[in-house]
Amino acid sequence: MAQSKVEHSVRQDREAGGIGSALRSVFRRSDTSVVIATVILFVLFSFSNTSFLTPFNLFNVSRTAALYVFVALGQAIVIVTGGMNLSLGAIGGLTVVVAGWCMDTMGWSPWIGVPLAMLTGTLCGMFNGFIIIKSKLNSFIVTLASLFIFTGLVQGISQGFPYSNIPRDFTILGRNDFLGVPYVFLFAVAVLTALAYVFKFRVVGRRILATGGNLEAARLSGIRTDNIVFLSHTLSGVFAATAGLLWVSRMGSAQPSTGTDWLIISFAVAIIGGTALNGGEFSALGILASAIMLTLIKNGLIMLNVNVYFEQTFLGVIVLLAVSVESIRVALSNRTKRTKTDAS
Amino acid sequence: MLQIRHVTKSFPGVRALDDVSVEFAPGEVHAIVGENGAGKSTLIKIICGVYTPDDGEVLLNGARITLHTYKDALDRKINLVSQEIQIIPKSTVAENIMLDKLDRYLTHGRIDWKRINQDAARYATMVDLAVPVRQIVATLSAAQKQLIMIARALSSDARILVMDEPTSALTRHETENLLALLRRLKAEGVTVLFVSHKLEEVLAVADKVSVLRDGCLIGTRPIAGLTKAQIVQMMIGRDARTLDLGRLKVDAGHVALEARSICQAGRFHDVSFVLQRGEILGFYGLVGSGRTELAQILIGEARKDSGEVLINDKPTHIHSMADSLFKYRMGYVSENRKEKGLILSASIKTNVAITIWNRLRDRLGSIQLAAETTAARKLMHALEIRATGPSQVVGSLSGGNQQKVSIAKWLAAQCDILIIDEPTIGVDIGAKEYIHQLIWNLASREGKSIILISSDMPEIINVARRILVFKDFKIVGEVRNNGEEGAPVRGYEEVSQEIGQYLA
Structure with a gap:
């Protein structure tokens, strides 16, 4: 009977023909659902709210989405190797404070402040990576500890006060646009494109994915997985620093509270964007779509006059939904895979 | 009487059991033998409710039963002593023996430790476990832990006792004691299913032996008059x-x-x-x-x-x-292909080319995707790897094909x-x-x-x-x-x- 069940479903497969299998292979992609959802949401908002399609609103949405892309990349680059970075927001905060301290307190030019801030974020990432590979502890516990270390530094240095005297030149990147498209958004798209290329065509990108897919097997296939883990945490620091600096550039001031909400945003965008939680999978398109989707939802909540204090609750629910949808998708595509091999 | 009728069970890429029918009578020690991957574990897991069969039925005393979990099996007095030692290290011997029935020792909502220790001691004696029942388990030897697991099964008045390689951790003396215990249980009318690689033990204690090979039941024979060579012959199907x-x-x-x-x-x-x-x-x-x-x-x-x-x-x-x-x-094909040899979630292509990505680069340093696919195709052809194509996910291949992929990666690396x-x-x-x-x-x-x-x-x-x-x-x-x-x-x-x- 089992035999006949298999035969039956195989026959169904064949009857469905080319379109069916093409659809199935699209459906099996981890980023398809989020792209579709984002498009639907976009169309929905365009029709339901007249102020949505205004250049001003689109500018804002794309700029916020771009910032989320960098925040999400900071998380995705470690999730992809099978780890996580809980200290992401704190690194961002520390970057912001260092940038503020340089440009405001010390009065230095952005040409000094920005490299120093970037260096700070990078060193924080390297610190995480170094401790993880040397101590053999998992990234959860190490970055949980460094979250407190970095947060303490943020509060200690800034005493909680914002740095508002940021040179006007530095806000160009975060506030200006090219033909109505914010520079930040173009920057995000460029970085995503580069990453998509790296993960598909460069040896280092492939090695990062392999390490995330199965660290032991990757190491036993000649990949220096310690280096890969160190690299991914360093890049996580670089992305956090980038996001932090863009935040300063956009706000025109350096707020020590920057990054406190990044934990949920970074996981939400990365996971909804098709970054497999147990590593080994990355989608640039998915991250872009989910960053836009999340911004649209936040935007929509404001338009619906939802109390902003409940925002995090919504984000949490959305992450739960996304993860559930993901597990259903994986289960379904496993089932089709199974039927295929049985038949062969 | 436990009857297995026409049971079939498949996993991705492999038919683990194929139309297997076998009967286990009360008061019988019934050995199940076969090579690795022959289907022994799958059969046991179906009997113990861990797996449900795709097809076929399980009958207990003539009535059809459907087991969904191990708990269902326990309720019918089917007990498993599994190969892996399942024990709570920081608890006492008595607690580990009586683990699944602590609720029977409640008086006024409190656990009656005195009675538990007394009863546990009785079962410990039955299996010749010479350790005070109040001792913490962590420091005991593997053999002693194995005996605790057997005592746990006995304490549930099992009518059908399934033992998966119970002697693998035991010394010769302990093994002899265990075999003697099995003979005593047999006399009490318990059905013992005895899975073992050690054919000497099978010959020494079993009444019947069922041989599995590649998921099929090759045959069930009375032990009397059977030689080791004959069993081996059945197991491997050819002269070694x-x-x-x-x-x-x-x-x-x-x-x-x-x-x-x-x-x-x-x-x-x-x-x-x-x-x-x-x-x-x-x-x-x-x-x-x-x-x-x-x-x-x-x-x-x-x-x-x-x-x-x-x-x-x-x-x-x-x-x-x-x-x-x-x-x-110098390459190394790991003995543990699923955990150390392969990235199961990745394609055949990735798993084969992982060692040669550097070599597949063009002048600008990009991996040439076509060259990667060609390299994978060539090896799939050379090693006769059966798959839908180089993009098929390795986790969905059969064991043999997975092993070929894990060797192929080193051949690619030359x-x-x-x-x-x-x-x-x-x-x-x-x-x-x-x-x-x-x-x-x-x-x-x-x-x-x-x-x-x-x-x-x-x-x-x-x-x-x-x-x-x-x-x-x-x-x-x-x-x-x-x-x-x-x-x-x-x-x-x-x-x-x-x-x-x-x-x-």
Whole structure:
């Protein structure tokens, strides 16, 4: 009977023909659902709210989405190797404070402040990576500890006060646009494109994915997985620093509270964007779509006059939904895979 | 009476049980034997409710039963003593024995420890566990823990007791006690299902034996009048000695790899050996005898305290698999392909090309996708890997095909030296012979130097032409079975006896 069940479903497969299998292979992609959802949401908002399609609103949405892309990349680059970075927001905060301290307190030019801030974020990432590979502890516990270390530094240095005297030149990147498209958004798209290329065509990108897919097997296939883990945490620091600096550039001031909400945003965008939680999978398109989707939802909540204090609750629910949808998708595509091999 | 009727169970890429029917009578010790991957565990798990069959039925005393969880089986007094020791280390012996029925010892909502300890002591005595029941389990030996698990099953008044390799951790004396206990249980009308690799025990205690091979029931026979050779014959379906690959021409003058006085604290002391070019050198011994551990040192996965490894007569510095592969072209096929050999969630392409991405780059440093696919295709063709294409996910392949992929990656890398660890675990017979032939061809036709690690005696004798016998982290013997120039290869019986002598 089992035999006949298999035969039956195989026959169904064949009857469905080319379109069916093409659809199935699209459906099996981890980023398809989020792209579709984002498009639907976009169309929905365009029709339901007249102020949505205004250049001003689109500018804002794309700029916020771009910032989320960098925040999400900071998380995705470690999730992809099978780890996580809980200290992401704190690194961002520390970057912001260092940038503020340089440009405001010390009065230095952005040409000094920005490299120093970037260096700070990078060193924080390297610190995480170094401790993880040397101590053999998992990234959860190490970055949980460094979250407190970095947060303490943020509060200690800034005493909680914002740095508002940021040179006007530095806000160009975060506030200006090219033909109505914010520079930040173009920057995000460029970085995503580069990453998509790296993960598909460069040896280092492939090695990062392999390490995330199965660290032991990757190491036993000649990949220096310690280096890969160190690299991914360093890049996580670089992305956090980038996001932090863009935040300063956009706000025109350096707020020590920057990054406190990044934990949920970074996981939400990365996971909804098709970054497999147990590593080994990355989608640039998915991250872009989910960053836009999340911004649209936040935007929509404001338009619906939802109390902003409940925002995090919504984000949490959305992450739960996304993860559930993901597990259903994986289960379904496993089932089709199974039927295929049985038949062969 | 427990009856299994026409039970079939499939997993992705493999039919684990195929139309199996067998009966287990009360007061009978019924042995289930078969090679790795024959379907023994699947059968047991179906009887214990861990798996539900795809097709067929299970009858208990004539009534059809459907078990969804192990709890369902327990409710019907079917108990499992599994191969893995399942114990709570920080609890006492008594707690571990009575674990699943603490609720029967409640008086006024409190647990009556005195009664528990008394009852536990009784079951401990039954299995000859000479340890105070209040002792914490953590410090006990593996054998003692095994006995606790058996006592736990007994304390539930099991009517059907399923034992999966219960003697693997036991000493000879403990084993004899256990077998005596099984005979007592039998007299009380308990049905005992006894899964074991040790055919001597099967012959000593069982009334009947059922042999599984490749998911099929080969037959159920009364033990009386059956010999070990006959059971083996049923298990492997052919004479163990038939695969005759002949003599291997070894380039005797050239040494591919030489290990000199390898030492590792607490394990190896002054271990040396030589691997000739084009040779298949066998590492034979039990799991944990030092074979895999020595290989780990060779590939840089484990540190040695002193000694040196020479490749092509030059000293080496190997601190990782990356060094081993990229500096010395030495590959390692892991014994644990699912956890250490393959990225199951990735495609065949990725798993094969992972060692050669560097070589597939164009002038600008991008990996050429077409070249990657071609490389994978070629190896899939050469190794007869059955799949829908190079993009198929490796996790959905059968065991044999997965193993071929995990070997293919080292062929792609064009390694000169290959260490192949237990290549045929969980692989069906057809693929097994294919892999043996493949290893043979790599040495005989392509001149690769191969270390074959295996605990499968026929495998090591058929494929390797010089065998190092490992015991307690020492090389206790060297067996040459290539024969003299012009003379035939030495016979299986003769070689296996010589290996046996070294192990004794």
